[in-house]
Amino acid sequence: MTEHAKKQSKKVQSTPVNKDVLLLFLSIFIIAALVLIPSFNHNVAAGMSAINAEASNSAASLSHFSTIYDTLKYERSIHVLAMLLVGFGFLMVFVRNHGYSSITATFLVVSIAIPMYMVIKSFGGEEFSMSTINIDTLLFAEFAAASLLIAIGAPLGRLKMDQYVAMGLLFIPAYIFNEWLILESGLFKGFLDTGGSIVIHAFGAYFGLGVVANTLAKFKDDPACENTPATNQFCLLGSMILWLFWPSFTSAIVAPERVVLTAINTIFALCGATFATYLFSKLIRGKIEIEDIANAALAGGVAIGSTCDMTTPGYALLIGIAAGALSVIGYSIIAPKLEALIKGTDTCGINNLHGMPGILGGIVAIFITGRPFVQLSGIVVTVCVAFALGKVSGMLISLLGKKEMPYSDEDEFFLAE
Amino acid sequence: MTEHAKKQSKKVQSTPVNKDVLLLFLSIFIIAALVLIPSFNHNVAAGMSAINAEASNSAASLSHFSTIYDTLKYERSIHVLAMLLVGFGFLMVFVRNHGYSSITATFLVVSIAIPMYMVIKSFGGEEFSMSTINIDTLLFAEFAAASLLIAIGAPLGRLKMDQYVAMGLLFIPAYIFNEWLILESGLFKGFLDTGGSIVIHAFGAYFGLGVVANTLAKFKDDPACENTPATNQFCLLGSMILWLFWPSFTSAIVAPERVVLTAINTIFALCGATFATYLFSKLIRGKIEIEDIANAALAGGVAIGSTCDMTTPGYALLIGIAAGALSVIGYSIIAPKLEALIKGTDTCGINNLHGMPGILGGIVAIFITGRPFVQLSGIVVTVCVAFALGKVSGMLISLLGKKEMPYSDEDEFFLAE
C-alpha cells in the first residue's frame, strides 16, 4: 500500500494554495482579537472588573454559590467540547481516505465558531450583547459550533479546507440572526426549545441542505463516498462520545435544580432511540446497517432537546423510540428521495439525524406548551431561514473554486508513504 | 480486501431475522415507558413535585447544597457512562472482525439496563423502591449496566444480537435480587463493598461464567477468536478510558467529604496494578502480552472497590500490586484450567479481571470491618447466586438459536465493500 500510495501521490494534482484568501482569514482573526481588548470593549472590561470584585468579596455565601454554579456549568462546557471535537470530528471520519480532512475541518470550524460567536455577541444593543467573560456565552458559542458542525456534514468531502472556513464565517452570523429571531426578538414568545432541537439541530441541518442544494451536477463524474470497517470503527467512537456527553448538552443551561431531571430524560430518550435503531434497522433492511447504529441511535438526543427539562422519563423513552425509528426510516427510505428532490448529496445524512428528529422534538413540545401556533411557526421560520441562507452561502462558497479530489485527503494533505 | 470481503459476503448465511422476538422486545420497551407516566407512578410524580418545590425555594442555602451535591454526582454519572460505552465497548473490540457487534451489543445492553433497572426500582415496597428522578438511582442503574457489560464479556462473539438483549433482560432482575439480598435484606449487616468489588464485579463475572458453562461442545468446530494490532489498539483506548474514569466509579456514591480520599486511593491502586502487570507479564511470559496491559492494569480498580473510601494510599498501592499480579497469573496460568473446569470459553477473561480481583477486594475488607464471617458469606452467596442464575439464563438464551458465524460481524451486519 505504501508504494501504491506514493505513486498515486504523484498523479494527484494538489489543490492550489490560495494565499490571498488565507491572509484575509488571518486578518479576520487578528481583528477579532483586537476588538476584544478591554479598553475598546465594554463587555470584556466589565467581565474582568466583576471577577476582581468577586475575588475581594468571596467570603459571602451568595458569591460562593454563583461561582460554584458557574464552575458546574464549566464542567458541562468541557463535555460539550468533547462532543464538538471527538464526537462530531470522528463521526465524520467514516469517509474512506478522508480522515485527515474531516478532523482538520472539525478543528478549524470549532476554532472559528467559538471566538466569532463571542466577538459578535460582545457588541450590539443591551438585549443582544452578552458578557464576553461568562460561562453562558461560552456555552451558547459552543451550541453555535455544534450547529455549524451539523451543517458541514452535508457537503462533507466535497469542500476544500478554505471553503469550510468560509462556510463557518458565513454560518455564524446566520445562526445568530435566527437565534435572535426565534428566541430574543419577542416574535415567538412561548416557543419552547431548551436543548435546541430546532434552533441548533434543525437550523444546522437545513442550512447544510441549502448549501448542497442544486450542486449535484457539479460533482457528477467524481468518485463516490466510501467507507471501510476501520473508518466506521472511528465513526462509532465519535458516536459514543456524542451519546454519553449528550446529557451535558441538553442540561447545559437549564436551571440548577433541573439538571438531574434533564439528564435522566436525555438518557432515557437515547436508550429508546438506540434500541429502536437496532430493531428497525434489522426489520427494514434484514441485516443491521452500522451507519444506522452510529447515527440514528443519537436521534433520541436530538428529539428530546425541546422538552428535555419539562417531560418525564417515560415520555422521554417514547420520544426516543419514535426518533430512532424515524431516523432509520430516513436513512433507509427517505434519503434517496430527498437527494433527488434537492439535487444534492447529503454526505452524513444530516436530515435523517438532525433535521427530521429535530422537527419531531419541536412538535412534541406542543403537548407541554399548549401553543401549537407559536411552536409550529417557529419551526417553519427556522427551516426556511436556514435553507435560504444556506443556499446563498453555498453559492458564495463555490466562488472559492472546487476541491480537486472529492472524498480524498490526497489533494490537500501530505500522506505518509 | 474489498473484493475479497464481497465474495465472502455472498457465501455467508445471514442470521435470520426473528421478527416475533424483536416485536416482543419493542413491546417491553413501550410498556416500560408507559408504567413510568406520572399519573400511574408515584415515584415519578413525587420526583417532579420535589423539583418544582425546590425551584420555588432555591434561595435557601440547604436547597442549594443539595442541588450542588447532586450536580457533582451528575458529573460522575457522565464519567461512568463514558466507562460503560467507550470503556467496555472498545475493550471488547479486540475480537477481530467483530467490532460492529461488540459496539452494537454495548449500546444495546446499556440502553436496556439503565431504564429497566430504574423501572423495576420505581415499584416495590418502601425499603426497595427508589425515586425515579434521582441521581443516586441513575448511578445504581449505571452500576447494574457495568455488571451486565462484564457478564457479556464471557460469551462475547458467540451470541446473536437478540441474545445479548435477552441476556440483558434476564440479568437485570437477577442483579437487583442479589443487590437486595446482600445490601438491603439485612441478612449481611456490616458487609463492606462501597465500590462494588463483589456486588458489581464478582457478580457480573460469575453470572457470565454461568452463562458459558457447559457450552464448549456447542461451539466445538467453530472458528476461534482472533485479534490484530489494529483491534488491540482500540481495545487499549477502551482500557485507558476505564482507567481514568475509575475514580468516579468508586467515588460515585461515597459521602461528599470522602470523594478526594476515594479518588486518590483508587488512582494508587490502579498505578500499583499497572506496574505489577508490566512486571509479571514480562517475568512470567518473557515478553509483554498486550492483553495483560489492557486488562490486568485495571484489576487494581476492581480490587480497591470494597474499601475505596476507608483505606489509605499506601495500602491502596499494595492492594493494586497484588490485584495486578493475581490478574496476570489469571490470564497466563489459571484461565486455561478454568475453561477446562467449566467446559466453556471466557472470551474476555472476565474471571481474571473482575472475578478473582473482585473477591480479593472483598476479602481485604475484612481488615477494615473486622467481620470475617459476614464478609466471606456475602462473597460466597454472591458467587453462587450469580453462577446459578447465569447458568439458568444461559439455558434460556440458547432457546433463541445459535449465531451463524461466531466471532464475526458478517452474519448480522452489512460490511462495507
Next chain:
Amino acid sequence: MTEHAKKQSKKVQSTPVNKDVLLLFLSIFIIAALVLIPSFNHNVAAGMSAINAEASNSAASLSHFSTIYDTLKYERSIHVLAMLLVGFGFLMVFVRNHGYSSITATFLVVSIAIPMYMVIKSFGGEEFSMSTINIDTLLFAEFAAASLLIAIGAPLGRLKMDQYVAMGLLFIPAYIFNEWLILESGLFKGFLDTGGSIVIHAFGAYFGLGVVANTLAKFKDDPACENTPATNQFCLLGSMILWLFWPSFTSAIVAPERVVLTAINTIFALCGATFATYLFSKLIRGKIEIEDIANAALAGGVAIGSTCDMTTPGYALLIGIAAGALSVIGYSIIAPKLEALIKGTDTCGINNLHGMPGILGGIVAIFITGRPFVQLSGIVVTVCVAFALGKVSGMLISLLGKKEMPYSDEDEFFLAE
C-alpha cells in the same frame, strides 16, 4: 500480513528480560507503599483525621464550601488524567508498529509519576511537604506526570520499557527540585507561571532534549521512525483529547472565581493556534502536514499557560496565533537544525510543541508582571537545569542497555499473528 508477521517474529531477537532491574523496581513500589502507612507518615494520618472531623461537622456552611470546591477540582483532576493517558498516550501512537510500546510506556510512567511525586512530597520540611490526601497534591502530581510524558516524547521509540521506568524514576526528583527552586525557594519571587508554560512544558521539553543529546551516533544504522494514516488517526484522537481538556489543565489550581476566565482564555488561545497552524502549514509547505495539525494546534495551550488567569480573550487569541505559527515554523524549519545541533533525534518534536511555545508563554507574562528580570532568569534557570539533569539521566539510562529494534513493538511484545 498475518503469515508475514509470524515469520518476522521468528527472526526478531527479543530484548532480554532484566530480572534484577524488574525486581528492584518492584521493591521501590512496595517501599513507596509502606512509607505511606498512617502510623509512619504524619501527612497521611493528618489527612484521614481531617476527613473524619469534616464528616462529623458537615452541617457547617464553611465545611460544605471547602468540600464542594475540592470536588470541583477533582473533576478537573479527572480531565487531566484523560489528557495524560488518552491524550499523550495516543498522541505518541503515530509511530508505526510502535503503538503497544507508546501506550504501555504512557501507562507505566503515569503509574510511576503520580505515586512517586506524592510520596516524596509527603516528607521534608514544613514549607516543602504537602498533605498526601489532598486534591491539590494530586493535581501537582498529575502536572509532574504531564511533564514526564512530554520528556519521553524525545527518545520515544528508542528506549526499552524498563528504560522508560528508569527515566521516570530519575525525572520526578529532578522535576520536584526545579519546581521548588522556581516557585518555592523564594529566589524567583513574582515569577508568573500559573498554567506551567515554564515549569511543566519547557522543563519537560528540555529534560527530554537533554536525554537525547549526543545519542545520534548510537542509533545511526537503525531503522527510522515511520507513520501511517491509521496511526496518525489515533494520534489525532490524542490531540483532540488534549485540546478539549486543556482548559481544565490551566484552570486546575486557579482561584475558584477565575476558572471561567481561565477556561475562556485557554479556549481562545487554542482556537488561535489551531487556525494559525492550518494557515502556516499551508503557506510554508504548500500542502497541510497532519503532524502540524496534531501538534502545533496545541501550542496555544502551552503558551497561554503562564498568563492564563490574568489575560483577556483578545490577547489570548493573539498569543495563540503566535504560538501556532512558531510551532509550525519549529516543525518545518527549525527541527532539522536543532537535531544537528544537539546530535540527537527528537521523535515527537517536543521542542516545537512544548519548548519554544512554553518559553514564548513565559516571556509574554512580562507584560503582566512587569518584572522582566525575574521572569527571564526563571526561564533560563529552568531550561538549564532541565537540560543538564536530562543529560545526566540520559547517561544513566543508557547503562540499562539498548532496545533491540528501535521504533518497533516486536522485541518487547507478543504480536497477534
